[in-house]
Amino acid sequence: MFHYTFHWNQALKALPQMLDGALVTLQIALLSMAIGLAVAIALTLFRLSGSRILGALATAWIEVARNTPALFQIYMAHFGLGNFGIHLSPFTSLLVGIAFNNAGYLAENFRGALKAIPDTQARAGRSLGMTSLQAFRLIVMPQMLRVAFLPVTNQMVWAILMTSLGVTVGMNTDLAGITQELNARSFRTFEFFAIAAVIYYVIAKAVTLAARAFASRMFRY
Protein backbone atom coordinates (compact mmCIF):
# COMPACT_ATOMS: atom_id res chain seq x y z
CA MET A 1 0.00 0.00 0.00
CA PHE A 2 2.23 2.79 1.19
CA HIS A 3 5.80 2.54 2.38
CA TYR A 4 5.79 4.52 5.59
CA THR A 5 6.39 2.97 8.96
CA PHE A 6 5.26 5.00 11.94
CA HIS A 7 7.92 5.91 14.51
CA TRP A 8 5.90 7.34 17.36
CA ASN A 9 8.64 6.73 19.94
CA GLN A 10 10.99 9.25 18.47
CA ALA A 11 8.18 11.80 18.19
CA LEU A 12 6.94 11.19 21.71
CA LYS A 13 10.44 11.69 23.10
CA ALA A 14 10.27 15.20 21.74
CA LEU A 15 6.97 15.84 23.52
CA PRO A 16 8.43 17.85 26.44
CA GLN A 17 10.17 20.10 23.95
CA MET A 18 6.94 20.55 22.04
CA LEU A 19 5.02 21.34 25.20
CA ASP A 20 7.56 24.06 25.98
CA GLY A 21 6.79 25.39 22.54
CA ALA A 22 3.09 25.23 23.30
CA LEU A 23 3.65 27.53 26.26
CA VAL A 24 5.33 30.07 23.98
CA THR A 25 2.39 29.73 21.58
CA LEU A 26 -0.07 30.37 24.37
CA GLN A 27 1.97 33.30 25.60
CA ILE A 28 1.95 34.98 22.18
CA ALA A 29 -1.75 34.32 21.76
CA LEU A 30 -2.62 35.78 25.16
CA LEU A 31 -0.39 38.81 24.73
CA SER A 32 -1.71 39.45 21.23
CA MET A 33 -5.26 39.26 22.58
CA ALA A 34 -4.53 41.66 25.42
CA ILE A 35 -2.98 44.15 22.99
CA GLY A 36 -5.70 43.48 20.42
CA LEU A 37 -8.48 44.14 22.94
CA ALA A 38 -6.91 47.37 24.14
CA VAL A 39 -6.38 48.63 20.59
CA ALA A 40 -9.87 47.51 19.53
CA ILE A 41 -11.39 49.51 22.37
CA ALA A 42 -9.31 52.51 21.32
CA LEU A 43 -10.43 52.07 17.69
CA THR A 44 -14.03 51.84 18.87
CA LEU A 45 -13.62 55.10 20.77
CA PHE A 46 -12.02 56.68 17.68
CA ARG A 47 -15.11 55.74 15.73
CA LEU A 48 -17.41 57.15 18.38
CA SER A 49 -15.35 60.30 18.86
CA GLY A 50 -16.93 62.11 15.93
CA SER A 51 -13.46 63.07 14.69
CA ARG A 52 -13.12 62.46 10.96
CA ILE A 53 -9.42 61.70 11.14
CA LEU A 54 -9.64 59.27 14.05
CA GLY A 55 -12.69 57.61 12.50
CA ALA A 56 -10.89 57.17 9.17
CA LEU A 57 -7.84 55.75 10.91
CA ALA A 58 -9.98 53.21 12.74
CA THR A 59 -11.82 52.25 9.57
CA ALA A 60 -8.56 51.85 7.62
CA TRP A 61 -7.10 49.62 10.32
CA ILE A 62 -10.19 47.43 10.43
CA GLU A 63 -10.42 47.17 6.65
CA VAL A 64 -6.79 46.18 6.20
CA ALA A 65 -6.77 43.75 9.12
CA ARG A 66 -9.85 41.94 7.90
CA ASN A 67 -9.27 41.95 4.17
CA THR A 68 -5.62 40.98 3.80
CA PRO A 69 -4.02 37.64 4.70
CA ALA A 70 -2.78 37.33 8.25
CA LEU A 71 0.47 36.01 6.78
CA PHE A 72 1.07 39.34 5.00
CA GLN A 73 0.35 41.22 8.20
CA ILE A 74 3.05 39.25 9.99
CA TYR A 75 5.42 39.64 7.02
CA MET A 76 4.84 43.37 7.09
CA ALA A 77 5.70 43.51 10.78
CA HIS A 78 8.91 41.59 10.14
CA PHE A 79 10.26 42.38 6.67
CA GLY A 80 8.11 45.43 5.87
CA LEU A 81 9.14 47.37 8.93
CA GLY A 82 12.67 46.01 8.40
CA ASN A 83 12.81 48.06 5.19
CA PHE A 84 12.34 51.16 7.32
CA GLY A 85 15.12 50.14 9.65
CA ILE A 86 12.77 48.82 12.33
CA HIS A 87 14.03 45.31 12.99
CA LEU A 88 11.72 43.22 15.14
CA SER A 89 12.65 39.78 16.43
CA PRO A 90 10.57 36.88 15.10
CA PHE A 91 8.73 36.79 18.45
CA THR A 92 7.91 40.49 18.38
CA SER A 93 6.92 40.64 14.74
CA LEU A 94 4.66 37.63 15.16
CA LEU A 95 3.11 39.29 18.20
CA VAL A 96 2.67 42.61 16.41
CA GLY A 97 1.19 40.97 13.31
CA ILE A 98 -1.35 38.93 15.24
CA ALA A 99 -2.24 41.81 17.55
CA PHE A 100 -2.86 43.97 14.47
CA ASN A 101 -5.17 41.32 13.07
CA ASN A 102 -6.93 40.79 16.40
CA ALA A 103 -7.53 44.50 16.86
CA GLY A 104 -9.22 44.79 13.47
CA TYR A 105 -11.53 41.85 13.95
CA LEU A 106 -12.34 42.72 17.55
CA ALA A 107 -13.11 46.33 16.69
CA GLU A 108 -15.52 45.09 14.04
CA ASN A 109 -17.13 42.78 16.58
CA PHE A 110 -17.47 45.69 18.96
CA ARG A 111 -19.13 47.76 16.30
CA GLY A 112 -21.75 45.06 15.88
CA ALA A 113 -22.17 44.69 19.63
CA LEU A 114 -22.70 48.42 20.09
CA LYS A 115 -25.76 48.24 17.86
CA ALA A 116 -27.39 46.07 20.51
CA ILE A 117 -26.94 48.74 23.19
CA PRO A 118 -29.45 51.58 23.01
CA ASP A 119 -28.09 55.14 22.92
CA THR A 120 -30.28 55.86 25.91
CA GLN A 121 -27.84 53.93 28.10
CA ALA A 122 -25.04 56.42 27.53
CA ARG A 123 -27.55 59.23 27.76
CA ALA A 124 -28.70 58.00 31.16
CA GLY A 125 -25.07 58.06 32.28
CA ARG A 126 -24.53 61.57 30.92
CA SER A 127 -27.62 62.80 32.69
CA LEU A 128 -26.11 61.57 35.97
CA GLY A 129 -23.18 63.88 35.38
CA MET A 130 -20.78 61.41 33.77
CA THR A 131 -18.41 62.52 31.05
CA SER A 132 -18.90 60.74 27.74
CA LEU A 133 -15.78 58.69 28.44
CA GLN A 134 -17.09 57.64 31.84
CA ALA A 135 -20.43 56.70 30.33
CA PHE A 136 -18.62 54.57 27.77
CA ARG A 137 -16.28 52.92 30.23
CA LEU A 138 -18.75 52.29 33.02
CA ILE A 139 -21.98 51.65 31.16
CA VAL A 140 -21.54 50.92 27.47
CA MET A 141 -18.28 48.97 27.43
CA PRO A 142 -19.20 46.28 29.96
CA GLN A 143 -22.36 45.56 28.00
CA MET A 144 -20.49 45.64 24.71
CA LEU A 145 -17.95 43.11 25.98
CA ARG A 146 -20.71 40.80 26.99
CA VAL A 147 -22.51 40.97 23.67
CA ALA A 148 -19.20 40.44 21.84
CA PHE A 149 -17.98 37.72 24.15
CA LEU A 150 -18.45 34.80 21.78
CA PRO A 151 -16.69 36.43 18.82
CA VAL A 152 -13.91 37.52 21.19
CA THR A 153 -13.45 33.91 22.23
CA ASN A 154 -13.39 32.85 18.59
CA GLN A 155 -10.72 35.44 17.89
CA MET A 156 -8.67 34.05 20.76
CA VAL A 157 -8.77 30.60 19.17
CA TRP A 158 -7.91 32.15 15.84
CA ALA A 159 -4.96 33.94 17.48
CA ILE A 160 -3.63 30.63 18.80
CA LEU A 161 -3.80 29.10 15.35
CA MET A 162 -2.29 32.17 13.68
CA THR A 163 0.85 31.83 15.80
CA SER A 164 1.82 28.91 13.54
CA LEU A 165 2.50 31.47 10.79
CA GLY A 166 5.54 32.52 12.81
CA VAL A 167 7.67 29.87 11.04
CA THR A 168 7.64 32.12 8.00
CA VAL A 169 9.52 34.85 9.84
CA GLY A 170 11.97 32.52 11.50
CA MET A 171 10.10 31.89 14.74
CA ASN A 172 11.55 28.67 16.19
CA THR A 173 10.54 28.59 19.84
CA ASP A 174 6.77 28.20 19.57
CA LEU A 175 4.96 24.94 18.92
CA ALA A 176 4.95 25.30 15.13
CA GLY A 177 8.58 26.43 15.04
CA ILE A 178 9.82 23.60 17.20
CA THR A 179 7.77 21.06 15.30
CA GLN A 180 9.14 22.36 12.05
CA GLU A 181 12.73 22.04 13.29
CA LEU A 182 12.17 18.53 14.63
CA ASN A 183 10.66 17.61 11.32
CA ALA A 184 13.56 19.03 9.38
CA ARG A 185 15.98 16.93 11.40
CA SER A 186 14.04 13.65 11.38
CA PHE A 187 11.61 13.76 8.45
CA ARG A 188 9.01 12.13 10.71
CA THR A 189 6.59 14.66 9.34
CA PHE A 190 3.34 12.87 9.98
CA GLU A 191 4.10 11.96 13.60
CA PHE A 192 5.39 15.35 14.64
CA PHE A 193 2.66 17.30 12.97
CA ALA A 194 -0.02 14.96 14.24
CA ILE A 195 1.16 15.49 17.80
CA ALA A 196 1.39 19.24 17.25
CA ALA A 197 -2.13 19.25 15.85
CA VAL A 198 -3.42 17.48 18.94
CA ILE A 199 -1.67 20.01 21.17
CA TYR A 200 -3.16 22.94 19.20
CA TYR A 201 -6.55 21.33 19.46
CA VAL A 202 -6.26 20.82 23.21
CA ILE A 203 -5.12 24.42 23.79
CA ALA A 204 -7.92 25.80 21.64
CA LYS A 205 -10.54 23.70 23.42
CA ALA A 206 -9.17 24.55 26.84
CA VAL A 207 -9.27 28.25 26.05
CA THR A 208 -12.86 28.00 24.82
CA LEU A 209 -13.93 26.14 27.94
CA ALA A 210 -12.07 28.52 30.23
CA ALA A 211 -13.74 31.45 28.47
CA ARG A 212 -17.13 29.89 28.93
CA ALA A 213 -16.51 29.31 32.62
CA PHE A 214 -15.29 32.88 32.98
CA ALA A 215 -18.39 34.19 31.21
CA SER A 216 -20.79 32.31 33.42
CA ARG A 217 -19.11 33.76 36.49
CA MET A 218 -18.85 37.29 35.11
CA PHE A 219 -22.17 37.74 33.36
CA ARG A 220 -24.70 37.02 36.01
CA TYR A 221 -27.40 39.24 34.63
Add this chain to the structure above:
Amino acid sequence: MIEIENVRKSFGQLEVLKGINLTVKKGEVVTVIGGSGSGKSTLLTCINGLEPIASGKVMIDGTDVHAKSTDLNKLRQKVGIVFQQWNAFPHLTVLENVMLAPRKVLGMSKQKAEEIAVKQLTHVGLGEKLSVYPNRMSGGQQQRMAIARALAMSPEYMLFDEVTSALDPMLVGEVLDTLRMLASEGMTMICVTHEMKFAREVSDRVAFFHQGVMAEIAAPEQLFDAPEHAETKKFLAATH
Protein backbone atom coordinates in the same frame (compact mmCIF):
# COMPACT_ATOMS: atom_id res chain seq x y z
CA MET B 1 -34.48 78.62 40.24
CA ILE B 2 -34.86 77.51 36.63
CA GLU B 3 -35.34 80.37 34.22
CA ILE B 4 -36.22 79.57 30.64
CA GLU B 5 -36.14 82.62 28.42
CA ASN B 6 -37.42 82.62 24.89
CA VAL B 7 -35.90 79.23 24.07
CA ARG B 8 -36.01 78.12 20.47
CA LYS B 9 -34.92 74.77 19.18
CA SER B 10 -35.14 73.03 15.82
CA PHE B 11 -34.43 69.57 14.50
CA GLY B 12 -33.50 70.25 10.89
CA GLN B 13 -36.33 72.23 9.32
CA LEU B 14 -38.73 71.45 12.13
CA GLU B 15 -38.96 74.09 14.84
CA VAL B 16 -39.83 72.12 17.96
CA LEU B 17 -39.68 74.88 20.56
CA LYS B 18 -40.89 78.27 19.42
CA GLY B 19 -39.86 80.67 22.11
CA ILE B 20 -40.57 79.11 25.49
CA ASN B 21 -40.63 81.24 28.64
CA LEU B 22 -40.98 79.59 32.01
CA THR B 23 -39.62 80.21 35.48
CA VAL B 24 -39.71 77.50 38.09
CA LYS B 25 -38.97 78.56 41.63
CA LYS B 26 -37.38 76.46 44.34
CA GLY B 27 -39.89 74.02 45.78
CA GLU B 28 -42.32 74.46 42.95
CA VAL B 29 -43.91 71.57 41.04
CA VAL B 30 -44.74 72.32 37.44
CA THR B 31 -46.33 69.70 35.24
CA VAL B 32 -46.28 69.88 31.50
CA ILE B 33 -49.07 68.41 29.42
CA GLY B 34 -49.75 68.49 25.71
CA GLY B 35 -50.09 66.42 22.57
CA SER B 36 -47.51 64.11 21.11
CA GLY B 37 -44.73 65.98 19.37
CA SER B 38 -45.52 69.28 21.06
CA GLY B 39 -41.96 69.59 22.37
CA LYS B 40 -42.34 68.54 26.00
CA SER B 41 -39.46 66.05 26.07
CA THR B 42 -37.28 68.35 24.05
CA LEU B 43 -37.77 71.11 26.60
CA LEU B 44 -36.54 68.83 29.41
CA THR B 45 -33.43 67.79 27.50
CA CYS B 46 -32.69 71.45 26.76
CA ILE B 47 -32.96 72.26 30.46
CA ASN B 48 -30.16 69.92 31.46
CA GLY B 49 -28.14 70.54 28.33
CA LEU B 50 -28.54 67.12 26.75
CA GLU B 51 -29.72 68.99 23.67
CA PRO B 52 -28.35 72.35 22.48
CA ILE B 53 -30.72 75.21 21.79
CA ALA B 54 -30.86 77.56 18.82
CA SER B 55 -31.51 80.75 20.76
CA GLY B 56 -32.74 82.02 24.09
CA LYS B 57 -31.40 81.07 27.45
CA VAL B 58 -31.78 78.50 30.20
CA MET B 59 -30.48 79.65 33.57
CA ILE B 60 -30.21 77.35 36.57
CA ASP B 61 -29.42 79.20 39.79
CA GLY B 62 -27.83 81.87 37.66
CA THR B 63 -25.72 79.49 35.55
CA ASP B 64 -26.30 79.68 31.83
CA VAL B 65 -26.76 76.03 30.84
CA HIS B 66 -25.84 76.53 27.21
CA ALA B 67 -22.87 78.84 27.70
CA LYS B 68 -19.63 77.36 26.37
CA SER B 69 -17.92 77.84 29.69
CA THR B 70 -20.51 75.88 31.65
CA ASP B 71 -19.42 72.52 33.00
CA LEU B 72 -22.45 70.48 32.03
CA ASN B 73 -21.33 67.40 33.92
CA LYS B 74 -21.24 69.47 37.06
CA LEU B 75 -24.55 71.11 36.32
CA ARG B 76 -26.26 67.78 35.71
CA GLN B 77 -25.39 66.70 39.22
CA LYS B 78 -27.80 69.37 40.33
CA VAL B 79 -30.55 68.52 37.87
CA GLY B 80 -31.74 64.94 37.87
CA ILE B 81 -33.73 63.56 34.98
CA VAL B 82 -35.75 60.37 34.64
CA PHE B 83 -37.02 59.21 31.29
CA GLN B 84 -40.00 57.27 30.08
CA GLN B 85 -37.69 54.38 29.33
CA TRP B 86 -36.07 53.89 32.71
CA ASN B 87 -32.68 52.85 31.34
CA ALA B 88 -31.59 50.59 34.15
CA PHE B 89 -27.96 49.60 33.69
CA PRO B 90 -28.52 45.88 33.09
CA HIS B 91 -25.01 44.75 34.04
CA LEU B 92 -25.24 46.18 37.54
CA THR B 93 -27.36 45.19 40.51
CA VAL B 94 -29.95 47.60 41.81
CA LEU B 95 -27.58 48.78 44.52
CA GLU B 96 -24.69 49.17 42.04
CA ASN B 97 -26.94 51.08 39.65
CA VAL B 98 -27.60 53.66 42.31
CA MET B 99 -24.06 53.75 43.71
CA LEU B 100 -22.32 54.19 40.38
CA ALA B 101 -22.67 57.93 39.81
CA PRO B 102 -22.10 58.97 43.44
CA ARG B 103 -18.88 56.98 43.40
CA LYS B 104 -17.55 57.83 39.96
CA VAL B 105 -18.93 61.31 39.49
CA LEU B 106 -18.95 62.66 43.03
CA GLY B 107 -15.94 60.57 44.09
CA MET B 108 -17.67 59.26 47.20
CA SER B 109 -16.22 56.41 49.19
CA LYS B 110 -17.83 53.03 48.72
CA GLN B 111 -19.34 53.08 52.20
CA LYS B 112 -20.78 56.55 51.84
CA ALA B 113 -22.21 55.80 48.39
CA GLU B 114 -23.71 52.57 49.63
CA GLU B 115 -25.27 54.29 52.60
CA ILE B 116 -26.90 56.87 50.35
CA ALA B 117 -27.99 54.30 47.79
CA VAL B 118 -29.60 52.10 50.43
CA LYS B 119 -31.37 55.10 51.87
CA GLN B 120 -32.73 56.21 48.51
CA LEU B 121 -33.74 52.70 47.48
CA THR B 122 -35.53 52.18 50.76
CA HIS B 123 -37.21 55.53 50.25
CA VAL B 124 -38.73 54.35 46.96
CA GLY B 125 -39.65 50.97 48.41
CA LEU B 126 -36.84 48.87 46.96
CA GLY B 127 -34.92 48.19 50.16
CA GLU B 128 -35.41 44.46 49.65
CA LYS B 129 -34.09 44.42 46.09
CA LEU B 130 -30.54 45.64 46.56
CA SER B 131 -28.69 42.67 45.09
CA VAL B 132 -31.16 41.93 42.31
CA TYR B 133 -30.37 42.59 38.66
CA PRO B 134 -32.80 44.99 36.98
CA ASN B 135 -34.09 42.47 34.47
CA ARG B 136 -35.55 40.53 37.39
CA MET B 137 -37.79 43.44 38.32
CA SER B 138 -41.04 44.82 36.99
CA GLY B 139 -41.10 48.02 34.95
CA GLY B 140 -42.49 49.91 37.89
CA GLN B 141 -39.67 48.72 40.13
CA GLN B 142 -37.08 49.59 37.52
CA GLN B 143 -38.57 53.03 37.14
CA ARG B 144 -38.47 53.58 40.89
CA MET B 145 -34.86 52.45 40.83
CA ALA B 146 -34.14 55.04 38.15
CA ILE B 147 -35.68 57.66 40.39
CA ALA B 148 -33.56 56.54 43.34
CA ARG B 149 -30.50 56.61 41.09
CA ALA B 150 -31.17 60.22 40.19
CA LEU B 151 -31.93 61.15 43.80
CA ALA B 152 -28.68 59.60 45.04
CA MET B 153 -26.87 62.52 43.43
CA SER B 154 -28.77 64.83 45.78
CA PRO B 155 -30.13 66.95 42.93
CA GLU B 156 -31.84 70.22 43.66
CA TYR B 157 -34.12 69.87 40.68
CA MET B 158 -35.80 66.85 39.15
CA LEU B 159 -37.11 66.51 35.63
CA PHE B 160 -39.52 63.66 34.90
CA ASP B 161 -40.42 62.77 31.35
CA GLU B 162 -43.59 60.68 31.22
CA VAL B 163 -42.13 58.27 33.71
CA THR B 164 -45.30 56.18 33.81
CA SER B 165 -46.08 56.02 30.09
CA ALA B 166 -44.22 52.80 29.39
CA LEU B 167 -45.67 50.99 32.39
CA ASP B 168 -48.49 48.52 32.73
CA PRO B 169 -51.53 50.34 34.14
CA MET B 170 -51.19 48.24 37.27
CA LEU B 171 -47.75 49.68 37.98
CA VAL B 172 -48.45 53.34 37.31
CA GLY B 173 -49.74 53.96 40.82
CA GLU B 174 -46.58 52.97 42.65
CA VAL B 175 -44.44 55.29 40.56
CA LEU B 176 -46.86 58.20 40.88
CA ASP B 177 -46.86 57.65 44.64
CA THR B 178 -43.09 58.04 44.59
CA LEU B 179 -43.43 61.33 42.72
CA ARG B 180 -46.12 62.54 45.11
CA MET B 181 -43.83 61.76 48.01
CA LEU B 182 -41.02 63.79 46.42
CA ALA B 183 -43.35 66.68 45.76
CA SER B 184 -44.56 66.64 49.35
CA GLU B 185 -40.95 66.72 50.53
CA GLY B 186 -40.45 69.98 48.69
CA MET B 187 -38.43 68.79 45.68
CA THR B 188 -38.46 71.25 42.79
CA MET B 189 -39.83 69.30 39.86
CA ILE B 190 -40.87 69.61 36.28
CA CYS B 191 -43.00 66.63 35.29
CA VAL B 192 -44.12 65.89 31.79
CA THR B 193 -47.14 63.66 32.19
CA HIS B 194 -50.27 62.26 30.67
CA GLU B 195 -51.77 61.56 34.07
CA MET B 196 -54.22 64.42 34.45
CA LYS B 197 -55.43 63.42 37.87
CA PHE B 198 -51.87 63.33 39.13
CA ALA B 199 -51.10 66.68 37.51
CA ARG B 200 -54.09 68.25 39.19
CA GLU B 201 -53.07 66.89 42.58
CA VAL B 202 -49.37 67.67 42.78
CA SER B 203 -48.86 70.71 40.61
CA ASP B 204 -48.44 74.27 41.67
CA ARG B 205 -48.84 75.13 38.01
CA VAL B 206 -49.71 73.18 34.89
CA ALA B 207 -48.33 74.16 31.50
CA PHE B 208 -50.06 73.15 28.29
CA PHE B 209 -47.84 72.75 25.24
CA HIS B 210 -49.13 72.89 21.71
CA GLN B 211 -46.92 72.63 18.63
CA GLY B 212 -43.82 74.02 20.29
CA VAL B 213 -45.59 76.81 22.10
CA MET B 214 -46.54 76.99 25.74
CA ALA B 215 -50.13 77.89 24.98
CA GLU B 216 -51.27 78.22 28.56
CA ILE B 217 -49.91 77.97 32.08
CA ALA B 218 -51.97 78.26 35.21
CA ALA B 219 -52.80 76.76 38.58
CA PRO B 220 -54.30 73.29 38.11
CA GLU B 221 -57.87 74.27 39.09
CA GLN B 222 -57.73 77.11 36.63
CA LEU B 223 -56.20 75.13 33.78
CA PHE B 224 -58.32 72.03 34.17
CA ASP B 225 -61.63 73.62 35.13
CA ALA B 226 -61.54 76.88 33.24
CA PRO B 227 -58.99 76.62 30.42
CA GLU B 228 -58.69 79.77 28.38
CA HIS B 229 -56.98 78.58 25.25
CA ALA B 230 -59.06 76.82 22.62
CA GLU B 231 -56.36 74.18 22.11
CA THR B 232 -56.25 73.44 25.84
CA LYS B 233 -59.98 72.88 25.83
CA LYS B 234 -59.70 70.58 22.84
CA PHE B 235 -56.84 68.63 24.40
CA LEU B 236 -58.57 68.23 27.74
CA ALA B 237 -61.81 67.20 26.10
CA ALA B 238 -59.93 64.50 24.19
CA THR B 239 -58.13 63.14 27.24
CA HIS B 240 -61.10 63.02 29.57
